[in-house]
Amino acid sequence: MFFDHVPKSNLVCAHRGARSIAPENTMLALETARNCGAHCWETDVRLAGSGELIIFHDDTLERCSDIASRRDAAALKPWKVESFSLEELRRLDAGSWFLETDPYGTVAGAEAVSGAAGCRIPLLREVLDFSRKYTFPVNLEIKDLHGPEGDTDVVDRVLDMIHETGTMELVLLSSFRHEYLHRARALSPDITIAVLATGQHPQDLVSYLKGFSAAAYHPDRKICDDTLVRELVREGFRVNSWTVNDMDRACAMQAAGAGVITDWPQRLV
Ligand code: G3P
Ligand code: MG
Numbered sequence: 001m002f003f004d005h006v007p008k009s010n011l012v013c014a015h016r017g018a019r020s021i022a023p024e025n026t027m028l029a030l031e032t033a034r035n036c037g038a039h040c041w042e043t044d045v046r047l048a049g050s051g052e053l054i055i056f057h058d059d060t061l062e063r064c065s066d067i068a069s070r071r072d073a074a075a076l077k078p079w080k081v082e083s084f085s086l087e088e089l090r091r092l093d094a095g096s097w098f099l100e101t102d103p104y105g106t107v108a109g110a111e112a113v114s115g116a117a118g119c120r121i122p123l124l125r126e127v128l129d130f131s132r133k134y135t136f137p138v139n140l141e142i143k144d145l146h147g148p149e150g151d152t153d154v155v156d157r158v159l160d161m162i163h164e165t166g167t168m169e170l171v172l173l174s175s176f177r178h179e180y181l182h183r184a185r186a187l188s189p190d191i192t193i194a195v196l197a198t199g200q201h202p203q204d205l206v207s208y209l210k211g212f213s214a215a216a217y218h219p220d221r222k223i224c225d226d227t228l229v230r231e232l233v234r235e236g237f238r239v240n241s242w243t244v245n246d247m248d249r250a251c252a253m254q255a256a257g258a259g260v261i262t263d264w265p266q267r268l269v
Pocket of ligand 2: 042044141
């Protein structure tokens with residue numbers, strides 16, 4: 001399972017790839033995460049309008065692509081991912097925005113890796129093939145959070161792709177939409193699950209996690225404290241908090257027994 005492929009303590013997971021030095025959720029970010037020594041990476045999967053599984057964080061394309069400069073797409077504003085076919089999505093430049101906006105100051109500081117311009121939106125298949133090729137574990141977070149209740153089709157497709165690519169051992173599946181995690185567990189006794197939480201913890205947390213046969217809990221750093229980490233670790237769960245970019249806090253969390261999902265994996269490994 002996923003946790004057999006990462007260290008038992010001081011886990012460093014590269015959030016959306018090494019997103020402080022490469023455009024998030026691209027193959028370049030994935031390669032950079034691996035090159036800088038992260039133990040695994042976290043990424044976001046969702047459906048293209050034509051039904052394929054792609055890697056992209058936001059519901060809309062504006063922040064992380066060049067869609068706003070494409071005159072033929074003006075009428076489709078606000079550019080929801082689901083309004084575009086895979087073919088249209090793959091034509092976009094998903095890297096130049098990083099050079100233009102320099103969100104972490106690493107372009108100006110010459111810390112960012114080269115090759116951002118022209119990066120494409122990856123397919124889930126591509127990143128899973130990479131994971132298998134290099135035995136590089138991946139925390140797959142399923143987005144598409146706003147569909148009708150009961151519509152868990154994206155989960156079935158993700159599980160099919162994990163089977164097709166032979167990556168069951170290397171995937172940790174998570175989502176804020178816990179209905180998806182129940183569906184994943186119903187589909188597969190083998191998939192490793194992390195329950196994602198923000199704002200507040202589910203009630204009766206330990207029983208709640210056991211309800212998914214979850215291996216891990218992924219709380220927002222704002223609701224994650226050392227007592228919680230120690231209690232869950234004692235109960236046999238792994239805890240990985242996000243997004244932990246303060247290095248002192250990251251080390252304190254690791255000392256308490258948590259892993260960290262960070263935009264700056266290169267500073268922690
Ligand atoms: O999976 C942890 C973290 O990625 C959740 O938040 O918005 O960065 O996908 P977000
Ligand atoms: Mg995520």
